[in-house]
Amino acid sequence: MKRFPVEGKGRCSAVESGGLVYAVATDPHCADGLTGQTRNTLDELDKVLVKAGSGKTALIQATVYLSDISAKPAMDAVWSEWIGPEENWPQRACVGVDLDAGYLIEVVVVATVL
Numbered sequence: 001m002k003r004f005p006v007e008g009k010g011r012c013s014a015v016e017s018g019g020l021v022y023a024v025a026t027d028p029h030c031a032d033g034l035t036g037q038t039r040n041t042l043d044e045l046d047k048v049l050v051k052a053g054s055g056k057t058a059l060i061q062a063t064v065y066l067s068d069i070s071a072k073p074a075m076d077a078v079w080s081e082w083i084g085p086e087e088n089w090p091q092r093a094c095v096g097v098d099l100d101a102g103y104l105i106e107v108v109v110v111a112t113v114l
Helices: 034-051 069-083
Strands: 002-005 012-017 020-025 059-066 091-096 105-112
Touching: 012 034, 020 034, 034 069, 034 105, 059 069, 069 091
Parallel strands: 059 091
Antiparallel strands: 002 012, 012 020, 020 105, 059 105
């Protein structure tokens, strides 16, 4: 098992274990608006996955947490551009939740190691 710690006590951006990568990302810049935060979050997720030996083409499952579920169509537009062709599509769920102040999106994924 390999862990990829981040700032903040008691957490990692990813864990690789048994051929799987478990990862999480948010916008490190906390941009204004969901579209910008979604782009930044997915860019960050790309970096985390690559660091852990995976990538978006290896995604199995994704959970997208949104501070305002009614804004899902805006997130979907960015997600669809980022994820690419149908063969890349993971099983995905979107959930409306309270997030830390300033954060509009958080993405949690499971992927295979490439």
